[in-house]
Amino acid sequence: MKLFVRDLVLTAARAAHAAGVLPSDDFPAVEVQWPKIDSHGDFSTNFAMLSAKSQKMAPRRIAQALVDHMPKDTKQLARAEIAGPGFVNFFLHPAAWPPVVRQVLEADRTYGACDIGRGQSVQVEFVSANPTGPLHVGHGRGAVVGDTLARLLSFCGYNVQREYYINDSGRQIQTLGHSVLLRGRELVGHTVNFPEACYQGGYIRTLAKDLLEERGAAFFEQDDEAVAAECARFAAGRIIAGIRDDLGAFGVFFDEWFSEQSLYDSGQVDAVLDDLKTSGVVYAHEDAWWFRTTDFGDEKDRVVVRGDGRTTYFASDIAYHQNKFHRGFERVIDVWGADHHGYIPRMTAAVQAVGRRREQFQVLLVQLVSLLRGGQPVAMGKRSGEFITLREVLDEVGSDAARFIFLTRGYDSSLDFDLEVAKQQSNDNPVYYVQYVHARIASILHKAASQGLPIDGWHEAAEVHLGEVEEIQLIKALDRYPETIEQSAKTLAPHRLTFYLRELAALFHAYYNKHRVLTEDIQLTAARLCLVLAVQKVIRNGLSLVGVSAPDRM
């Protein structure tokens, strides 16, 4: 509907120019917005103010010219008026709205989809937690942000791939292997001194026990590097499998689990370092190799190969991101924890050094989650291993509530996740508020069906019988859905979708409390069934993009 108004403005402007009222045909991009106040109409445009310069005219005079040349042959437009400094406000005829309901019903699951992506190949990399222990709530937030973003982008015509990067190389993995080995030795009767640097969590013992069952006691009696490596491989494999299960229970799935080690095995790390050495981006200083990230705006150069010859994490990350682009992604989005923000300048430097544009690489920093229970912080010791896992949270509050709550704020502000609130089946808990709409409508439809009423799609009665204020407001909200989707995809802001859903839900609940859908009047009932069915579809579509179920009963 917004597009319709945009066309009105443009044709009016052209007509005014043709009639000689507007001197210039250099028009700005037409912006149409939804006014907050009813008296400002259904839509408004700031076109007159924006073109004041190029027209060399006062905004209100331009606005007048627009209004004078507004197409007269349209039935949807009731009137256009000038207001304030030069806004043109559009008032639509109530009959302009019901066709939106028809669009929703006909488009069904594809309502709101668009093609701004034009098949562009995008990778979203998220979670990517080290395989040294189970996921916690913070990872959960990253998982939901990344996953929902991927769903949104793909709904908007992007060709999306979801990837999890496994840091299965380097120090942490060695430590993991060592930790398991030591716990294994304990199990077979040795007294060991368990260093603080090792992983303290109880899951290490479980892993050791599993390994003991599989390989027998003799395995832990050996004492060499190979055994520790074996432990590491075993433990990492198990942990990743666990992570995969936990994410699956959360409705998060990946197309690719990419191994860091594979970059070393295939020689890609060495290859990219060699290339960068020849091009001079990587240089020797003292006894290490440095990346000239300052050339790309970083505050200091960064080491890629240490004095002892070992590469840094950064080195493999350069190779990794080069690899991403080699695989054909035109755009790469990384979702990171906010504590990694210092890493962004060097990573964008790396992306540019391997020949890509800065805009092709974006990082989303997801802020911290504080876990609470009834307002009190839950202790989340890192080293101690005393933390609540994502799995435990899911078991307690359920995937729907957890996912929705993670999206009730923008990812760039920190979030309090209260277990008690998340569990509550009350209006403190926004998931149920939205889901309840779906259930209520399902219930209406159920009853309608039992009375033999038509509930399968568009009915012409809706053309003339949807005129209540609450009905028009609902339809206007339905009309806004496609743009909400597009905007959240464009700005990479999945939380906008949950906010929209709450708004739509509020409008529906208000409508529901004021008007009955099933009435004595068959035509009216048929019309309202159409509306309510359309609302249900949009709720269902929106929830599905967020990865939340749309129950028929609650």
Next chain:
RNA sequence: GCGCCUGUAGCUCAGCUGGAUAGAGCAACGGACUUCUAAUCCGUAGGUCGCAGGUUCGAAUCCUGCCAGGCGCGCCA
């Protein structure tokens, strides 16, 4: 010290990349179930958008400088 994020109602947060009289939800107070689900709704109250300048027709939004909180600044990952 430098950098990033945040600062909006008592609390938790939105605010459609610059629009008109800044919005929700909690909490508080007062109302609505014989009806298609009260996990809901209606009403009341609540504001110097951290502070000070600047940019322009117009600023919560953009720029600068302060103030406060969080995080980061390794040849760690």
